[in-house]
Amino acid sequence: MKEDYYEVLGISKSASAAEIKKAYRKKALQYHPDKNPGDAKAEEMFKKSAEAYEVLSDPNKKAKYDQFGHAAFEGGGFGGGGMNMDDIFSQFGDIFGSAFGGGGFSGFGGFGGGGQRRVKGSNLRIRVKLTLDEIANGVEKKVKVRRKIQAEGVTYKTCTTCNGRGQVTKIQNTILGRMQTAATCSTCGGNGQILDGRPGDADAQGLKISEETVSINIPAGVEEGMQLKVPGKGNDAPGNGIPGDLLVAIETQEHETLKREGDNLHYDLYISITDAILGTSKEIDAVGGKVRIKLEPGIQSGKILRLRGKGISSLNGYGSGDLLVHVNVWTPKELNKEQRDFFERMQGNENFEPKPEKSDKSFFEKVKDMFS
Structure with missing residues (x-):
């Protein structure tokens, strides 16, 4: 079972953005590979800390995590999980400052010291519209994506400005002593390589x-x-860079009769006075198809029937919601002479007078029960 992100960074849920960043930098420096060469446990903690920071430093991801926990990032990922060293240093390298020679480390993909910096390609964003059935059961979608890839026959050479590091280091003498700063190389854009030769179908x-x-x-x-994340399906980066990610925004298609509220579904069922008096069975919409329900004789308008487990599967894996059927007795506006004569005879009849029982809840009690 995955560790709680707040526990990984040693902070509380009320921690501010500055406190989250400070806690991550402390952990990252503590478990940095340059300080712990060959230590697999330290490397694992280094990755866990970065994964926790990636989520908690983003207000949207943090809100999803606070609500759903790790389940929010399952099934394609919502921004957390599975970070590798390239991801960490391409996204958070600035947090380390010059603590390790201008960011990065030596020994994992050529970062740090005199190694080569790998740049990450840009992300792509698409929208996917889902039906209620697809949301209820989960689905695999195949989409066509136009993305930038490295053209065949392209050759690169080491950038002479930064000697392949992707960064240039400056040392200045100040009243506080010698200060070292690092900045992205303007010649290669931080990639460490520049284009040497390209075919006609390739860009610059x-x-x-x-x-x-x-x-x-x-x-x-x-x-x-x-938003879901499909790693590595964004645009390629030049040279030996890391591909960006494909970010998938979820849109929902409105159902004709079912309305969603969290994991529960609501259905308005209209029945005649005759059906309400005599009782009947009705076929109604549900996710995955139709279901038949039985209405007892004398059912009251406003009655809510609960079909357990017929709602939406919970994202955190804790079962499914319910389908709530709202019974509405429909009153005809026009009657023929025979019908009118019957109801006029019944007017004032004791059996037709309202006699609410203690078990019959008021409208406000029903609303309270529904939201609790």
Whole structure:
């Protein structure tokens, strides 16, 4: 079971953005590979700290994590999990400052010291619209994505400005002593390499547009506005860079009769006075198909029938919500003579007078029960 992100960084849930960043920097420096060469446990803690910081430093991801826990990042990922060393130093290298010679480390992919810096390609963003059935059960979507990939025949050479490091270091003498600062190389854009030769279909960075079909595994229970991440399916980076990610924004398609509220679904069922008096059975919509329900004789308008487990599967894996059927007795506006004569005879009849029982809840009690 995954550790709590707040516990990994040693902070409380009420920690400010500055406190989160400070806690991460402390952990990252403590478990940095340059300080712990060959220590697998320290490397694992280094990755865990970065994963926790990636989520907690982003207000949207933090809100999802606070609500759903680690389940929010399952089934394709919502921004957390599975970070490698390249991800960490491409995203958070600035946090280390010059503590390790201008960012990075030596021994994992050539970062740090005299190694080569790897740049990450840009992310792509798409929207995927889902039906209620797809949201309830989870679905695999195949989408066509136009992304930049490295063209065949492209060659690169080491940048002479930064000697392949991707950064240039400056040392200044100040009243406090010698100060070292590092900045991204303006010649190669931080990649450490520059274009040496390219075919006619490549752009100035040696990339070309390619259309690719990408499979996206969408877990059950997602909601409008959530964002999934498909690692490595964004644009390629020039040279030996890391591909960006494909960010998938979720949109929901409105159902004709079912309305969603969290993991529960609501259905308005209209029945005649005759059906309410005599009782009947009705077929109604539900996710995955139709279901038949039985209405007892004398059922009252406003009655709510609960079909347990017929709602949306919970994103955190704790079962499914319910389908709440709201019974509405429909009163005809026009009657023929025979019908009118019957109801006029029944007017004042004791059996037709309202006699609410103690078990019959008021409207406000029903609303309170529904939201609790």
